[in-house]
Amino acid sequence: MSQFWSESVHQLEPYVPGEQPKVTNLIKLNTNENPYPPSAKAIAAIQAANADSLRLYPDPNSDALKQSIANYYALETKQVFVGNGSDEVLAHTFQALLKHDAPLLFPDITYSFYPVYCGLYDIHYKTIALTDTFAININDYQQPNGGIIFPNPNAPTGVGLDLKDIETLIQNNASSVVVIDEAYIDFGGESAVALVNQFPNLLVCQTLSKSRSLAGLRVGFAVGHPDLIAGLERVKNSFNSYPIDRLAEQGAIAAMADQTYFDATCHKIITSRDFLTQQLKQLGFKVLPSQANFVFTQHPTHDAEKISAYLRSQAIIVRHFKQERIAQYLRITIGRHDECVLLVQALKEYLKGS
Amino acid sequence: MSQFWSESVHQLEPYVPGEQPKVTNLIKLNTNENPYPPSAKAIAAIQAANADSLRLYPDPNSDALKQSIANYYALETKQVFVGNGSDEVLAHTFQALLKHDAPLLFPDITYSFYPVYCGLYDIHYKTIALTDTFAININDYQQPNGGIIFPNPNAPTGVGLDLKDIETLIQNNASSVVVIDEAYIDFGGESAVALVNQFPNLLVCQTLSKSRSLAGLRVGFAVGHPDLIAGLERVKNSFNSYPIDRLAEQGAIAAMADQTYFDATCHKIITSRDFLTQQLKQLGFKVLPSQANFVFTQHPTHDAEKISAYLRSQAIIVRHFKQERIAQYLRITIGRHDECVLLVQALKEYLKGS
Numbered sequence: 001m002s003q004f005w006s007e008s009v010h011q012l013e014p015y016v017p018g019e020q021p022k023v024t025n026l027i028k029l030n031t032n033e034n035p036y037p038p039s040a041k042a043i044a045a046i047q048a049a050n051a052d053s054l055r056l057y058p059d060p061n062s063d064a065l066k067q068s069i070a071n072y073y074a075l076e077t078k079q080v081f082v083g084n085g086s087d088e089v090l091a092h093t094f095q096a097l098l099k100h101d102a103p104l105l106f107p108d109i110t111y112s113f114y115p116v117y118c119g120l121y122d123i124h125y126k127t128i129a130l131t132d133t134f135a136i137n138i139n140d141y142q143q144p145n146g147g148i149i150f151p152n153p154n155a156p157t158g159v160g161l162d163l164k165d166i167e168t169l170i171q172n173n174a175s176s177v178v179v180i181d182e183a184y185i186d187f188g189g190e191s192a193v194a195l196v197n198q199f200p201n202l203l204v205c206q207t208l209s210k211s212r213s214l215a216g217l218r219v220g221f222a223v224g225h226p227d228l229i230a231g232l233e234r235v236k237n238s239f240n241s242y243p244i245d246r247l248a249e250q251g252a253i254a255a256m257a258d259q260t261y262f263d264a265t266c267h268k269i270i271t272s273r274d275f276l277t278q279q280l281k282q283l284g285f286k287v288l289p290s291q292a293n294f295v296f297t298q299h300p301t302h303d304a305e306k307i308s309a310y311l312r313s314q315a316i317i318v319r320h321f322k323q324e325r326i327a328q329y330l331r332i333t334i335g336r337h338d339e340c341v342l343l344v345q346a347l348k349e350y351l352k353g354s
Numbered sequence: 355m356s357q358f359w360s361e362s363v364h365q366l367e368p369y370v371p372g373e374q375p376k377v378t379n380l381i382k383l384n385t386n387e388n389p390y391p392p393s394a395k396a397i398a399a400i401q402a403a404n405a406d407s408l409r410l411y412p413d414p415n416s417d418a419l420k421q422s423i424a425n426y427y428a429l430e431t432k433q434v435f436v437g438n439g440s441d442e443v444l445a446h447t448f449q450a451l452l453k454h455d456a457p458l459l460f461p462d463i464t465y466s467f468y469p470v471y472c473g474l475y476d477i478h479y480k481t482i483a484l485t486d487t488f489a490i491n492i493n494d495y496q497q498p499n500g501g502i503i504f505p506n507p508n509a510p511t512g513v514g515l516d517l518k519d520i521e522t523l524i525q526n527n528a529s530s531v532v533v534i535d536e537a538y539i540d541f542g543g544e545s546a547v548a549l550v551n552q553f554p555n556l557l558v559c560q561t562l563s564k565s566r567s568l569a570g571l572r573v574g575f576a577v578g579h580p581d582l583i584a585g586l587e588r589v590k591n592s593f594n595s596y597p598i599d600r601l602a603e604q605g606a607i608a609a610m611a612d613q614t615y616f617d618a619t620c621h622k623i624i625t626s627r628d629f630l631t632q633q634l635k636q637l638g639f640k641v642l643p644s645q646a647n648f649v650f651t652q653h654p655t656h657d658a659e660k661i662s663a664y665l666r667s668q669a670i671i672v673r674h675f676k677q678e679r680i681a682q683y684l685r686i687t688i689g690r691h692d693e694c695v696l697l698v699q700a701l702k703e704y705l706k707g708s
Binding site: 003004007008015016020051084088095097098100209214228230234240244248251 | 357363366368370374382389391392406410412414442445449452453454555563568570572589592596597599600602605
């Protein structure tokens, strides 16, 4: 606390990201990073970027990157917004599109940055309980609101919502912005990008951090009606003219273009997720059906925090949230196959010994 | 305009950065970039960064970068804040430290992003006129305020303020935060970093975009009392956990460490500034005394906008602001010596022909 802080700062409860340990030789299954490296073409594009040109500002509009995303989804560039990771895209989205008199709605169990953004921008919000099976029931969102946001598939549950339900939700809330946060969509969900040309109130956010293995480069984007994008641009251009650096732009463009590597990587992760799910179930774990690059799992007779601590002692880190309804769950990122095998072995040891 | 925008978005007047042309072969003297490439050590550090590691998030706290800046200025890391360019650092500063009941004070002629930030965060502000010689008179800031900010040297004038005056200003405003925006300090000004251990209400912002030739990499920082830094961290961690990507962090650390190259580059720019100033004066221009990597200049009988348009026709771009008091001035970035020579030749042609 300090007399010099703006008043609103005293009330903030900042987001706490998963641990980024500074030691190596850990099996890191706690922050949903991709276990495979970025596309070699992305690395080559970064290496090929003109080092001398780093003395110059980047393109403030990142037009080339927007074009590559527009091409990927057969959209126009004015339907594309880019930012320094999807967290920055989401921050601008909350400020630009989700602050209204009626409350913003999002699930009680969801990405825990959402209430933080609401605190930062003084946005009135209301959480809607997931069902007993951790599903989103779109009927629960049939109430006055100033916007709706949730991840699909949801985090940290991994549970997906059908595109048909999303379409109904958007239609039922035609005077609010509906934001679908698709950080994990490429691992088996149905993307709502297919709907952006139909609905002026739909914004879809994605990231290159997960399915394109570029968490370290910080690039995210949103697609939607040009009017929504224009609102985001107004806020972005009142905050930081140049959020995407020259190397990030080149790497991101090359990553978007390498469909073969992207497909192969996503396929490997889905295969490992199926393997891990089956193995966990054999050990007695309950595993929620996941469309993401992680599973959300609970053992009926073993405490989640204790399992997490044991895994940590075995140099395996997973994510545990001390939060109502999910305190007995672990969120485990899908690693390489050999990492999944080591995780299962460690869990077997733990269950045998306790 | 859109019904979906948050109310505040309708009123925003976003910042307009200088043109970043997509054609080459221009002499680009319009956005105060460094004419010399980044340190070869910075480039080597980026090239040496583990490409595979880009799949992992960066360190959310950028501890290694903070340590390198702390080392550079003999401070502690808790006195250092880093961001995606000093524009992001400034944005967080406005939100975290400069929103109070009393108005924020800054000069009438200054960095034109300041009123934009005030619009973004709904901060009440009051501008204080520079003197007739475009100087800051610290006595004019002796009035109730919720904070004071200005660049030193000021932009777009290049005029510096003595450290003694800055110290007096900080002492006279002990209950407000005083932010000194030192984007251009390395080209001849006296840095207020020397005062941060003395005054808990002083924040100094700097950037690697200018003197360290890394505008394209997006790294800026602030140093000050740990309580001020803690306020900035609260806002940053409520906005984006990972603003500095892995490559930017490595490049910035190496650039901070290469004192020899930094000294040589700054020296060359100062020498060219002296040369250009003298040449402009010989052509009849009035040139404000500059401590920056640009000069602010006016011709007594030739219209600034017309000169700018002529230079553009000769493939030289400089910056002209359509703003009261300075509409007859041009801001010209200091280029390489050969670029300064070509600029002077073009101006000679123009003055001869008109």
